[in-house]
Amino acid sequence: xxxxxxxxxxxxxxxxxxxxxxxxxxxxxxxxxxxxxxxxxxxxxxxxxxxxxxxxxxxxxxxxxxxxxxxxxxxxxxxxxxxxxxxxxxxxxxxxxxxxxxxxxxxxxxxxxxxxxxxxxxxxxxxxxxxxxxxxxxxxxxxxxxxxxxxxxxxxxxxxxxxxxxxxxxxxxxxxxxxxxxxxxxxxxxxxxxxxxxxxxxxxxxxxxxxxxxxxxxxxxxxxxxxxxxxxxxxxxxxxxxxxxxxxxxxxxxxxxxxxxxxxx
Numbered sequence: 344x345x346x347x348x349x350x351x352x353x354x355x356x357x358x359x360x361x362x363x364x365x366x367x368x369x370x371x372x373x374x375x376x377x378x379x380x381x382x383x384x385x386x387x388x389x390x391x392x393x394x395x396x397x398x399x400x401x402x403x404x405x406x407x408x409x410x411x412x413x414x415x416x417x418x419x420x421x422x423x424x425x426x427x428x429x430x431x432x433x434x435x436x437x438x439x440x441x442x443x444x445x446x447x448x449x450x451x452x453x454x455x456x457x458x459x460x461x462x463x464x465x466x467x468x469x470x471x472x473x474x475x476x477x478x479x480x481x482x483x484x485x486x487x488x489x490x491x492x493x494x495x496x497x498x499x500x501x502x503x504x505x506x507x508x509x510x511x512x513x514x515x516x517x518x519x520x521x522x523x524x525x526x527x528x529x530x531x532x533x534x535x536x537x538x539x540x541x542x543x544x545x546x547x548x549x550x551x552x553x554x555x556x557x558x559x560x561x562x563x564x565x566x567x568x569x570x571x572x573x574x575x576x577x578x579x580x581x582x583x584x585x586x587x588x589x590x591x592x593x594x595x596x597x598x599x600x601x602x603x604x605x606x607x608x
Contacts, residue, residue, distance in 0.1 A: 382411055393595045394492065394588050395420075400427030400449070409438050412453060421455035423491050425484060425584050448483035448583070457490045459483060465513060467497035469590045470520035472513075472537065474503030474527035477552040482526040484583030485548065492591045504532045517541050522590045526583065528552025531563025538572035544593065546586045547577040 352370065355361035388396045398411045408424060408431055415422045416439070424435065432444035435451045442453035469489050473482035479500055489496035497520075502510040517523060518541055525534040526548040534547035547570075549563035556562060560580035567577040578585040 382407060382414075392592075394591055397488075397491075397584065398422070398424040400424050400431065400451075405431050405434055408435060412439060412442075412451075416453050419454050421491065422453045423455070423487070424451040425449070425488075427451055445483070445487065447480050448487050449480065450484060450487045452487065452491065455491055457487060459487055459490075463498040463500075465497050465499050466516040466519065468495040468521045468594065469497075469524060469587070470517060470522075471496060471498045471524040471526065472502060472510075472517075472533065473498065473500040474525070474533040475505075475529070475552065476501045478503075478526045478528050478550045481548055481550050481581050481583040482524075485524050485526065485587045486583075488584045488587035489590060492587070494587070494591060494594065496587075502533075503527060503529075504536060507536065510536070514540065517543070522546065522593055524548060524583075524586045524590060526550060526586075527567075528560065528563055529554075529557055531566035534567050534575050534577075535570040535572045538570065538575050543574075545572075545575045546589055547575050548583055548586045549577070549580050551581055 352361065352366050356363055356366045388394065396415065398408065398415070400408065403411070408427065412422050412424065412435060426449050427435070427444070428449065429446055432446070432449065432451050436442055436444045439453050442451055444451045445459050448459065463486065471482050471485050471489070473479050482498060482500065486496055486498045497516070499513050502513065517537065520543055523537060523541060523543050524546045525537050527533040528550035529552065531547070531549050534545050538545040547567035549560045549567055551560035553562065564577065564580055567575060576589065578589065
């Protein structure tokens with residue numbers, strides 16, 4: 344939507360010609376922005392859904408990635424690219440000097456000041472728990488996404504069931520979080536454990552980490568879906584982004600329902 348189009352709608356609201364509710368629908372459902380390289384960008388997705396469009400890196404050429412970032416970053420709007428390989432991520436850094444590429448979670452972020460360097464905070468409204476160090480890239484993708492969408496978020500790493508005692512010092516912070524995202528590969532047991540210990544909703548994220556019969560994440564996916572611990576939702580394999588977006592929508596929905604922010608972090 345162009346500024347003069349939005350201004351025209353606002354003027355009609357101000358003059359009483361258009362009800363505010365009708366104007367909101369007109370603003371929220373503008374179609375898209377046509378960018379170069381065959382991309383149609385949904386610039387008003389955030390108005391409709393609470394989660395603005397993020398660029399999915401795989402399968403896109405560097406030219407497409409640059410075109411998408413340039414279009415979405417108009418008026419200094421924040422932009423994030425996920426699952427982008429290092430070569431393309433560094434090229435985006437060079438093309439957009441204000442941006443930052445983070446190698447471990449494979450995300451590029453522009454016009455948003457986010458710090459993903461360790462040590463990470465171990466408490467937050469959304470607390471992300473990584474079962475193993477090898478699961479950290481997906482966990483950090485979830486952390487980056489949560490911070491990108493303005494959620495208070497923390498990360499606890501490498502506390503899986505092979506050494507479950509490592510989780511115990513974090514139980515208080517887990518109980519104080521609003522939502523817990525648990526990232527696990529191998530047999531995918533950690534979400535069940537945490538859901539059995541805490542009274543908060545758990546979002547399970549299976550990863551493709553593991554040996555042969557983990558089947559690139561299918562085994563932990565099925566384990567999480569088959570959990571006997573109630574209160575677990577499960578997203579797709581390696582989908583830290585999707586888990587954080589679900590948390591964004593949950594917190595937004597809870598706020599609307601309750602009429603105010605909850606009192607957790």
